[in-house]
Amino acid sequence: MRQLGLGIGWRPEIARTVEELECVEWVEVVAENICPSHLHPSLVRLRGRGVTIVPHGVSLGLGGSERPDPARLAALSDRAQALGSPVVTEHIAFVGTGSRRPGGPRLEAGHLLAVPRTRAALDVLCENVRIAQESLPVPLALENIAGLFSWPDEDFTEAEFLTELVERTGVRLLIDVANLHTNHVNRGEDPARTLAALPRDALAYVHVAGGVLEDGVWHDSHAHPVPSAVLDVLADLCAHMTPPGVLLERDESFPPTDELAAELAAIGRVVTNARPSRPVPEAAEVPEAAKAPEAAKAPSREPRRRPVNHRPVAAAARDALAEQQEALLSALVASGPVPAGFDADRIRLQARLLAVKRCKVVAKVAPELPTLLGDRYRSLYLSYARRTPLTGGHRRDSVRFAEHLLLDGTLLSPSERTRLSDWWLRQEAGPRPRPGALARLTRCCRRILRRK
Structure with a gap:
């Protein structure tokens, strides 16, 4: 894996700041937020300076029951080529599921949800x-994710699940130490053991991010400073291996440039001061003779460089996973019953947090709505x-x-209806409401606008 160094998540809100931070050696962009044929001028300038740019996908849902969407894969491929990236990254998560009932709606979480660490789910993944x-x-490199709850009847620990995934596919890992800390607080999982x-x-690079503790629950917000506990997990990782790259994630509540620079400096000091027991080798530079002593040890947990032979997953296995994931999503986003074996309080809390997150995202994609409604x-x-x-x-x-x-x-109010009608009619080039309501809405909006 190419040595990346110290990086930061590029976001349009801090584009100029990222360009000004002299310590930044590479950046990561949310793949779905860029257009490969019309790159943001800041990204073009960074590329011109030789800064490595990595696309980070959030919507592929490789942990879901359905096969990956070819269109999403093609889009991710286009972005990697447009940016000249050495790697693309995604998450070990699912984001939605199609209904198993004919004509039923597809349920979407609007969030990255953990997959069950079971052998059946691993086969599909x-x-x-x-x-x-x-x-x-x-x-491709895949990121471990954070969660508020655990699936019942799991077969693996997180480390066992990730190791098996690497051995069977040859995929690389993007380790998010903030997510390890989140799972430690919320689910009692030990980051050190993982x-x-x-x-x-198998390590591609590392994510570091901030969060906040509220009512005994750690929220991986990406909107707060990186706490010392997360830096401690990073130090522990660096004691085991030298990461090819470490990246600071920040998605909102962006601080001044000097504060971002100070956070990056603190991360850099942790990486520099750590003494790994064995650095991550460059795959092309490790001779076979050097690998032989390791291979002779039993049992070996080093990942295979090539995926092992495999048999296609039976349709029944995907159907069973779809049933599990649909039941959970129904409880989280459609007021359905909590499936057996889950912590009901945690599921209800996650449902509330998903609704709040959805509210915030809609306010970002359609800022006219919170402006209009106040x-x-x-x-x-x-x-x-x-x-x-x-x-x-x-x-x-x-x-x-x-x-x-x-x-x-x-x-x-009448004035709100008039303004919202005007906004709605301007969305004709975008997504449309359900067909049965279209004529009613159009007549309603035009009547309101005529009164103006």
């Missing part, structure tokens, strides 16, 4: 990873979200929310 690897022009058992030469936006949206699962993405969700308000007839 491995096949999805192989499909993705065949479609991508560069190596790090000690990871396949060391202080009422949050309560109106959360009330709508409790009855309406997310389907079709957040942009479509913003239009459906407006449709809901206009069709109700009792939630808005």
